[in-house]
Amino acid sequence: MRKAKRSEKEMIVELLRLSFINNLSVGFLVGSGYGRGSRIRGLMEYACEVCYRFGEVLITEDGSACALILYPHLKRFSLYAVWLDIKLLFGVIGFARLKKVLHREKLIENQHPKVPFCYLWFIGVDPAVQGKGIGSDLMAELLAKMDAQDLPVYLETSVARNISFYQKFGFQVFHQIDFGYSLVFLRRI
Numbered sequence: 722m723r724k725a726k727r728s729e730k731e732m733i734v735e736l737l738r739l740s741f742i743n744n745l746s747v748g749f750l751v752g753s754g755y756g757r758g759s760r761i762r763g764l765m766e767y768a769c770e771v772c773y774r775f776g777e778v779l780i781t782e783d784g785s786a787c788a789l790i791l792y793p794h795l796k797r798f799s800l801y802a803v804w805l806d807i808k809l810l811f812g813v814i815g816f817a818r819l820k821k822v823l824h825r826e827k828l829i830e831n832q833h834p835k836v837p838f839c840y841l842w843f844i845g846v847d848p849a850v851q852g853k854g855i856g857s858d859l860m861a862e863l864l865a866k867m868d869a870q871d872l873p874v875y876l877e878t879s880v881a882r883n884i885s886f887y888q889k890f891g892f893q894v895f896h897q898i899d900f901g902y903s904l905v906f907l908r909r910i
Contacts, residue, residue: 722779722780722782722859722863723779723780723782724778724779724780725778725779725780725787729780729784730766730769730773732784733787736784736786736845736847737769737843738761738762738765739845740846741843741845742758742761744880746877746878746879746900746902747761749821749825749900749901749902750764750814750822751763751814752817752818760812763809763813764809764813765843767805767808767809768843769789770805771796771805772790772791774801774802775791775792775793775797776791776792776795777789777790779859779863781858785847785850785855786845786847786855786856786859787844787845787859788843788844788845788859788860789842789843790839790841790842791839791842792837792838792839792840792872793833793838793840794836794837825900828898829904832875832895832896832906833875834873834875836873837872838872838873838875839867839870839872839873839875840875841875842876844856844863846859857886860890861890864891864909867909873909875907875909876892876906876907877904877907878904878907879902881903881905884905884907887907888907890909891909892907892908892909893907893908893909894907
């Protein structure tokens, strides 16, 4: 695992788009219908940019898996961050979904601690090689890095089968919210 270069952003965005194409939580943000794939791409571009600035974009040596890590305590106001939010609104969320997306994001934020922590925003493995231990190896390296920084790690998932994956790495379920799909909150302290 290593920090991804900016030149690898398109590859990472595509990897995440493919990994989250059927994800219910992502679907809630981007909606359905025509252009859904490009809206997912826009969401992943946004998340990459935010993590390049206020976190880390990590990738395996072979490029088959990646993780977007955000350190919310490092996030700062900037005109560029506002510009990214505007692009997200117009290109991904849309005005019709804005109110429910903002409500969802506030409920998620309320589950986060007020102390520094690592937010595992997205972790994705190329669907062609899933189930071969690549995600487990990436997670183990990522958690060793967070342990060295003495940071708790928080995440949420809408994929029930992923809960046991996270639990084998010491994550504990601590909350759940129904948004028309179940969003499960996990933390590793």
